[in-house]
Amino acid sequence: xxxxxxxxxxxxxxxxxxxxxxxxxxxxxxxxxxxxxxxxxxxxxxxxxxxxxxxxxxxxxxxxxxxxxxxxxxxxxxxxxxxxxxxxxxxxxxxxxxxxxxxxxxxxxxxxxxxxxxxxxxxxxxxxxxxxxxxxxxxxxxxxxxxxxxxxxxxxxxxxxxxxxxxxxxxxxxxxxxxxxxxxxxxxxxxxxxxxxxxxxxxxxxxxxxxxxxxxxxxxxxxxxxxxxxxxxxxxxxxxxxxxxxxxxxxxxxxxxxxxxxxxxxxxxxxxxxxxxxxxxxxxxxxxxxxxxxxxxxxxxxxxxxxxxxxxxxxxxxxxxxxxxxxxxxxxxxxxxxxxxxxxxxxxxxxxxxxxxxxxxxxxxxxxxxxxxxxxxxxxxxxxxxxxxxxxxxxxxxxxxxxxxxxxxxxxxxxxxxxxxxxxxxxxxxxxxxxxxxxxxxxxxxxxxxxxxxxxxxxxxxxxxxxxxxxxxxxxxxxxxxxxxxxxxxxxxxxxxxxxxxxxxxxxxxxxxxxxxxxxxxxxxxxxxxxxxxxxxxxxxxxxxxxxxxxxxxxxxxxxxxxxxxxxxxxxx
Numbered sequence: 001x002x003x004x005x006x007x008x009x010x011x012x013x014x015x016x017x018x019x020x021x022x023x024x025x026x027x028x029x030x031x032x033x034x035x036x037x038x039x040x041x042x043x044x045x046x047x048x049x050x051x052x053x054x055x056x057x058x059x060x061x062x063x064x065x066x067x068x069x070x071x072x073x074x075x076x077x078x079x080x081x082x083x084x085x086x087x088x089x090x091x092x093x094x095x096x097x098x099x100x101x102x103x104x105x106x107x108x109x110x111x112x113x114x115x116x117x118x119x120x121x122x123x124x125x126x127x128x129x130x131x132x133x134x135x136x137x138x139x140x141x142x143x144x145x146x147x148x149x150x151x152x153x154x155x156x157x158x159x160x161x162x163x164x165x166x167x168x169x170x171x172x173x174x175x176x177x178x179x180x181x182x183x184x185x186x187x188x189x190x191x192x193x194x195x196x197x198x199x200x201x202x203x204x205x206x207x208x209x210x211x212x213x214x215x216x217x218x219x220x221x222x223x224x225x226x227x228x229x230x231x232x233x234x235x236x237x238x239x240x241x242x243x244x245x246x247x248x249x250x251x252x253x254x255x256x257x258x259x260x261x262x263x264x265x266x267x268x269x270x271x272x273x274x275x276x277x278x279x280x281x282x283x284x285x286x287x288x289x290x291x292x293x294x295x296x297x298x299x300x301x302x303x304x305x306x307x308x309x310x311x312x313x314x315x316x317x318x319x320x321x322x323x324x325x326x327x328x329x330x331x332x333x334x335x336x337x338x339x340x341x342x343x344x345x346x347x348x349x350x351x352x353x354x355x356x357x358x359x360x361x362x363x364x365x366x367x368x369x370x371x372x373x374x375x376x377x378x379x380x381x382x383x384x385x386x387x388x389x390x391x392x393x394x395x396x397x398x399x400x401x402x403x404x405x406x407x408x409x410x411x412x413x414x415x416x417x418x419x420x421x422x423x424x425x426x427x428x429x430x431x432x433x434x435x436x437x438x439x440x441x442x443x444x445x446x447x448x449x450x451x452x453x454x455x456x457x458x459x460x461x462x463x464x465x466x467x468x469x470x471x472x473x474x475x476x477x478x479x480x481x482x483x484x485x486x487x488x489x490x491x492x493x494x495x496x497x498x499x500x501x502x503x504x505x506x507x508x509x510x511x512x513x514x515x516x517x518x519x520x521x522x523x524x525x526x527x528x529x530x531x532x533x534x535x536x537x538x539x540x541x542x543x544x545x546x547x548x549x550x551x552x553x554x555x556x557x558x559x560x561x562x563x564x565x566x567x568x569x570x571x572x573x
Contacts, residue, residue, distance in 0.1 A: 004351035009169035010042035067150030068106025147177035161316035164351030259408030267456035286325035298323035340373035361385035
């Protein structure tokens with residue numbers, strides 16, 4: 001499910017004239033029994049709320065004082081979320097005859113027309129405070145404190161994300177609150193500005209509107225309602241922006257090695273992480289181990305553990321790269337098959353992760369596999385499968401996909417291979433594009449569109465330690481064969497490349513040098529154009545000391561182990 005939290009305003013939303021109808025309470029009980037969390041977010045002072053609402057314990061947490069106080073009904077604990085109001089402010093307002101005047105743990109509250117006196121006293125005292133209005137109510141709070149900040153504190157307490165919240169309100173002070181949620185709904189009696197700007201205007205007033213929203217939530221219909229403001233930018237095409245839905249998207253990024261799959265994916269990930277989506281990158285080759293804003297689990301000499309991944313992801317603030325480079329190739333599919341169901345279980349409980357990215361997906365979910373460890377992409381929120389060979393993916397994995405991004409000079413070939421695997425005609429490609437464009441095919445349509453991808457702001461750097469000492473897959477390794485193809489020496493990383501190069505005969509070294517094989521491997525498999533260019537210059541000149549020059553170039557750019565690599569996780573393949 002998409003929404004794990006229902007967050008409600010109280011006055012004129014949940015309640016009418018301060019009271020909540022019994023039928024509304026029963027419907028909220030159904031929401032709670034469904035496993036979802038209930039949050040009450042109100043401008044009222046807590047004691048005032050508890051005096052008129054006997055069902056506060058139905059809610060997991062209460063945010064009172066317009067974001068100033070967090071109350072746990074189960075524990076009966078109160079936590080101020082900001083400093084108490086200055087005593088001199090309260091004294092001056094009382095002396096000025098401001099009434100009513102409520103003083104809470106954080107908030108000072110009155111009503112119009114006393115807003116003018118409030119502003120004047122704040123100015124005279126030189127205080128840094130904000131004044132918030134709510135249908136005639138006037139609230140004084142520290143800067144930055146509002147219902148949105150209170151919601152964030154409640155979600156932090158519960159280890160939940162705003163992307164799993166539907167919030168409902170009615171008044172001016174609910175704008176930030178609704179904007180902070182994945183879906184912001186307004187009851188029919190809401191102020192016009194809120195009705196115009198919310199994601200979902202409800203057809204009923206107050207508690208009846210909350211019941212309408214709860215029914216949409218419980219039936220699953222709310223999951224299917226688009227919230228375009230959260231769509232993730234991919235790039236621009238002839239028809240304007242190309243965006244991806246952040247929930248329920250199953251995407252394949254496909255193309256030949258070195259074509260830019262990681263570049264497109266990195267830009268997409270950057271935007272997701274910046275918008276507070278929790279992402280998990282399952283990274284067999286260590287290509288994303290320097291991606292900013294994520295924690296990397298696993299090193300070339302240490303495989304990640306499933307439990308440490310789950311511990312990290314308990315907080316939705318943490319995104320993870322699961323670096324499997326230190327794991328034997330033969331063990332990676334089993335690790336993947338164990339990890340993914342645990343991620344599904346975590347999402348069922350907490351609502352996150354939101355996106356799971358699987359690099360080298362054809363190795364982890366090959367065509368020979370009849371079942372994959374996820375049955376519906378929505379069980380993981382959204383999913384991206386990155387592959388050189390879309391036709392090599394398991395049919396069960398292909399069934400998760402509703403879109404393909406074809407990268408490289410021949411996108412028609414990539415889409416054709418994918419369409420053949422689906423047993424359907426390849427799409428026509430529409431639009432104009434340059435060498436940097438990709439092709440997006442939404443598989444429900446008969447045509448695909450060219451898109452100029454929006455670049456990531458931070459330039460991605462390859463994980464040099466991986467290429468120096470990790471274990472690369474067979475299709476990325478270098479093979480010394482010699483002129484008569486008598487050898488088949490596999491270099492799994494740059495260190496073994498240097499070790500093997502220094503031990504082979506001169507004819508074998510010269511054979512690959514003249515063919516330009518070294519620079520081609522570095523460019524196409526390692527993605528290091530700068531080093532490839534330097535090695536290419538050596539290949540072109542063919543000096544007598546070409547071996548030592550290439551080794552020197554590698555050593556200068558990459559940190560190689562001081563001792564020979566004894567551990568080989570793939571000694572028997």
